[in-house]
Amino acid sequence: MKRTYIANLTEGECLIKGYVEAIRDKKIMFLVIRDVTGSVQVTIEKSVCPDVYEKAKALTLHSFVAVTGKCVYSEYVRNGGKEIYPTDVDIMSIAEVLPLNAESGQDLRMDYRWIDLRDEKKVFLFKIQTAFEKYAVEFFNKNGFIEIHTPKITALSSEGGSEVFELKNYFGQPAYLTQSPQLYKQMSMMAGFDKTFEIGEYFRANPSFTSRHDTEFTGIDVEISFIESHHEVMDVEEALLKYVIAGVKNDYNEEYKKYFGNDIITMDYDIPRISLTEAYDILKREKNYEVPRALKGDLDPEGERLICEYVKEKFNSDFVFIIDFPAKARAFYSMKQEENPELTKTYDLLFRGIEITSGAQREHRYENLRQNIIENGINPDNMSEYLDFFRYGAPTHGGFGLGITRTLVKLFDLPSVKDVTFLFRGPARLKP
């Protein structure tokens, strides 16, 4: 017999497969079996089917089974009002006593992440992530982007050395893990690829223990050629987010409501674009807040939180672009503004209080780039392999990187990236 997913059960003969979520064994044995689509009650009366009852007595919580039987509707049953009277229970594996219970703390849950994830709400987060990425891929394909897979191992260590992981045994050569595809997605522009994207893993040897940092994370990276300013980059990112969130909402809003009590956000507005200078003014005027002097050139976490609060009140927007950061606060590859070279054609995208993206138009002119490198106190000879990309012709270009986990954390309003990562990696977390 062909397996039926529990959500699709109708009255009649059936075969379901899943794990035992609950057992109640009085005179009659009740099992709750769950699969990825839902759960259903299996009712076993000893007098009716003594053989099945004997087999089922071996079951423990989270044992995996296949149950053959008859599905009937019953008004006395929760879980959608269906129950199954089994004719056979086939045991795939018996679970030992579970190491997790409702009181287990996050660290123990992470040790046994595969058991922790046996929870419909947690699985739902990954269904949403799957849809999020599907719609992103769809958006890029509809708009003529080429997908690239940039190397994760590199001999170039040009993005600032301190937070880079190094390999021990790359055939006698110094080798590092890439912190971002930055250099290589820029290279794809020099290759004439016009518009590229990548969904991939990146690595940061960041010793921070915050709710938004991890040593390995998944990002969506985008680079586009032949732009005039960073505003075109923002246009692409805004269109991407609108497409993806509308798609996810269309597929999953009902289920989202069930778990989170409210609707997935709607993005029927243009995301406000506020210069950093303007943001400082607004924070002072509207929120009586001044970003600490040492952090001038950027927003601190409290400033990010408050400016998001402001755009929510004022424009009912969950997002805000902060634009035109000073050159001294941005990476050397950012393009300076023609009218005011103190400022760059850069932006951050904030979502519900945190930064989920950095974007910019990049400097594509060899001499200007070299000058920027020197101004940043870096010896351009150490960057010669990167600089070479720009010697044989280069289009104007820009792009952005979007952290998927950070975005999902805020979409679900969850406390930590750990909640939306399949297996979190941090300075003290390398297992399982």
Add this chain to the structure above:
Amino acid sequence: MKRTYIANLTEGECLIKGYVEAIRDKKIMFLVIRDVTGSVQVTIEKSVCPDVYEKAKALTLHSFVAVTGKCVYSEYVRNGGKEIYPTDVDIMSIAEVLPLNAESGQDLRMDYRWIDLRDEKKVFLFKIQTAFEKYAVEFFNKNGFIEIHTPKITALSSEGGSEVFELKNYFGQPAYLTQSPQLYKQMSMMAGFDKTFEIGEYFRANPSFTSRHDTEFTGIDVEISFIESHHEVMDVEEALLKYVIAGVKNDYNEEYKKYFGNDIITMDYDIPRISLTEAYDILKREKNYEVPRALKGDLDPEGERLICEYVKEKFNSDFVFIIDFPAKARAFYSMKQEENPELTKTYDLLFRGIEITSGAQREHRYENLRQNIIENGINPDNMSEYLDFFRYGAPTHGGFGLGITRTLVKLFDLPSVKDVTFLFRGPARLKP
């Protein structure tokens, strides 16, 4: 004015952006400008537009430009019979003398990969790869798979130590790069995810210098729960390949024909499934070939080539599943056959002479798995963290890994994975 992609040019005012593919400057200057969609001739008469002519004189091969002008149809012009009479040429960057020419060897081409890729046929390979992955993502979403991103850094080094890259500085802990998502995609089955996929990068410290080996590559990995045998895994892989190749063919067959002279393959047949024992018989009977004794338990490259030749002649199939490998030749996590424990529920998929996939039903029963580990000469204590995945309930499950680059190499009939990799990584190749 809004930019027009060259393939979309019609008569009238236009703005195009791209790089200079050719320059001919006699009395009249002719430029060929290429963007990601095609190329077009720009005709500059000094007497008609002296200012534009003066600017254009600075141009070198592969300089990047924006050209404003008027597009007209002309029967004297190649490249689709269009030419542009410019009113302005805006120079983004002037290219230095190119380090590559038609005679440059592969190694130099790889040093300057971004210039090497300025070639419509090479860009086309990445358009196909983009579509290949898009259709894969579509297939998985339509069939209820959940996408996962398994960690690439791990403290578990359980898949055989010799070909693993190790990190130098993971906060004082031993840490490795994963060779495959094997352990973690199995873990996703224990989490009750039912069916999962991942498109990601994997790392092998493999010192081989062959046309099909690299130290970093992109793979599609799949795992499904509640299966009865490896045949269900093959069913999924076959359906995936049919869906993806039909999609790619639908979108790109015409362009493919232009570059490769023939059609993209059609998969309107069931892929033959031949046991390894049967394959040995066929090779002997039909091809007078015997696999060297030392390699018994597998096919050698010559055997793979010949069995593919046979199925092509006999069934007109470009693919063949070789199934039921002996236990001693397969990984410990493969499930043994009930009727004959010498054999496993495993398979390889060969495509035009090379293996592109390994697949199997896995052993999900803790005691059997432990026994397999011991029989493979491994101390099960060293595998305890992996074994733990199976202690708290486990469904039957199986899956496969499909190398994207290997598949594309054979789809295009190209000599090496280097040709279809954006930036190849091998023992002697870490740059750019």
